[in-house]
Amino acid sequence: MQYSYKLIRSPRKSISVSISNQNEITVRCPWSLSKADIIKFLDEKSEWIEKVVQNNAVRLARNDDVIEHRSIYFNGKKLPLIMSDKTELAADAVYIKKIDDIEGLYKKECSDAFLKQVNEISEMMLIKPASIGIKKYKGRWGCCDSKNNLYFNFMIFMLPPDVRRYVIIHELCHVLCHNHSQAFWKLVSDYEPDYRELKKKLSYYDFLTQVY
Numbered sequence: 001m002q003y004s005y006k007l008i009r010s011p012r013k014s015i016s017v018s019i020s021n022q023n024e025i026t027v028r029c030p031w032s033l034s035k036a037d038i039i040k041f042l043d044e045k046s047e048w049i050e051k052v053v054q055n056n057a058v059r060l061a062r063n064d065d066v067i068e069h070r071s072i073y074f075n076g077k078k079l080p081l082i083m084s085d086k087t088e089l090a091a092d093a094v095y096i097k098k099i100d101d102i103e104g105l106y107k108k109e110c111s112d113a114f115l116k117q118v119n120e121i122s123e124m125m126l127i128k129p130a131s132i133g134i135k136k137y138k139g140r141w142g143c144c145d146s147k148n149n150l151y152f153n154f155m156i157f158m159l160p161p162d163v164r165r166y167v168i169i170h171e172l173c174h175v176l177c178h179n180h181s182q183a184f185w186k187l188v189s190d191y192e193p194d195y196r197e198l199k200k201k202l203s204y205y206d207f208l209t210q211v212y
């Protein structure tokens with residue numbers, strides 16, 4: 001295989017391969033598996049690996065301006081990110097003094113309307129979380145803890161509105177079902193029949209959770 005990968009051996013029984021949003025490939029396998037068997041496994045998976053790596057590469061290349069903090073997403077649209085002596089979310093640009101200001105700025109401008117929206121959807125679904133908060137997370141969009149407190153990543157304000165709504169529904173469904181079982185996805189589909197497409201759309205933006 002032409003790609004380099006990280007190999008993690010452990011007491012597991014089977015071999016698996018995963019690819020991160022940043023195109024880091026990780027292979028997990030049992031202690032005793034031979035090099036030849038690993039190569040054979042990767043050869044069998046090569047078409048899938050190639051497809052995922054290429055899709056990631058295209059997405060990352062289209063967003064190098066975001067990764068390098070020259071642009072920033074807001075409601076699914078890119079705006080210029082301008083270093084300035086003011087902090088402002090304007091219609092045509094986002095002004096900040098330093099990168100760390102983004103979280104506070106987005107929360108200040110968007111939290112009220114967002115919390116109102118979550119409450120409306122929660123009432124519509126008849127699912128009531130213990131509380132709703134907004135935090136900064138790496139590698140995830142939201143979280144429902146064992147006490148049914150919901151937390152959303154502040155980067156949710158960067159997502160297109162339909163994708164954001166899907167994340168809200170997804171997390172609210174976790175209040176009733178704390179895993180990603182078939183029953184969970186059935187529940188999600190009851191409230192959002194297009195969830196598969198929205199889930200795929202969300203994965204395009206997953207890299208954002210590693211940028212800030």
Ligand SMILES: [Zn+2]
Pocket residue numbers: 170174180
């Ligand atoms: Zn989930």
